[in-house]
Amino acid sequence: MRIELVPSTVGEQAAKQFCIAALVNDSLAIDAGTIGMLWPFERQLQIQHVFLTHSHVDHIASLPLFLDSIYQPGPTCPAVYACPATVKCLREDVFNDRLWPDFIRLSAEESPFLKLQTLTSETTVHLPNMTVTPVALNHVVPTMGFVVQEENCAVGFVSDTNRTDRIWEVLAQVNNLKAVFLECSFPDSHRWLADKSGHLCPELFAEYVRQLPASVKVITTHLKPCFFNQITDDLNRLQLPNVEIGVPGQCYEF
Ligand SMILES: [Zn+2]
Ligand SMILES: [Zn+2]
Incomplete structure (x- = not known):
């Protein structure tokens, strides 16, 4: 399985990701923060499935542009998957002819x-050569984490969330779990903000990482750009084996 955290900067490629999206095998997107900015344009045309974690704008920002840019009259189009609350938001707040045409x-x-x-939640979507299982997380709006599975490889996407148990119970039962892309939004000094806004800070992040088998790689996502250095300092102090700071634009192969 090949995974890329989609960069969100213009000009130089930066370590910071302002909007959130990951590509799986080039054809499946987890979130749509930046897929509408992907270049070369053919890369956008390859995306057939978009799984949205939730309705917050850093996760859906470029979805309207993406759907507009790749539109060609004909029977085929991308499938967009989302929980009922996110679907409601897309219908009422995004594709409402005011913010964007009602696609x-x-x-x-x-x-x-x-x-x-x-x-x-927990009803698996079957795609050719792949399954995607959504699992409800604990954020300020209804939010899904995802377990993406191929025949010999599984990867978890856990963002955005505060304390949550179920996704970890589900991941513990998954065969061939290779990696988890896990959010770590704020430094420990801002744990109050992490709690209020439904996110993790390194101390909480570490509790979940320590429960995983040592063979599972954990890659950080969703570091708030202003706190990037503080978060990575906190994480380094915790000396968690197998944790890597996610790099936008890098391809991860599992
Ligand atoms: Zn959010
Ligand atoms: Zn977010």
Whole structure:
């Protein structure tokens, strides 16, 4: 399985990710913060499935642009998967003809822009050569983590979340778990903010990492840019084996 954290900077490629998206095998996106900015453009055309964790703008920012840019009249279009609360937000707050044309209504009337699919926690979606299992997390709006599985490899995506148990119970049962992309949004000095905004800080992050088998790699995501150095300092102090700071633009092979 090949995973890329999609960069979100113009000009130089930066270590900081302002909006959130990851590509799996080039054709599946976890979140859509930056997929509408991908270059070369052919890379956008390769994306067939978009799984949204939740409705916050850092995770959906470029979805309207992406769907607009790749649209060609015809029967095929990307499938967008989201939990009921995120689907409601897309219908009412994004594709409402004010913020952006109502691609959902147009998709019913004309050649489709997107196929919207509703996710249920712990109901697996079967794709060719891959399955995706959403698991509810604990954030300020309903949010899904994902377990993406191929025949001999599984990877977890856990963001955005504060304290949560179920995803870790599910991941503990997964065969061939190779890696978890886990959010760590704030430094320990801002744990109050992490708690209030439904995120993790290194101390909490470490509790979950220590429960994983040593063979599972943990890659950080969602570090708030202003706190990037403090978060990485905190993480280094914890000396967690197998933890890497996620690098936008880097390809991870598992
Ligand atoms: Zn969020
Ligand atoms: Zn976020």
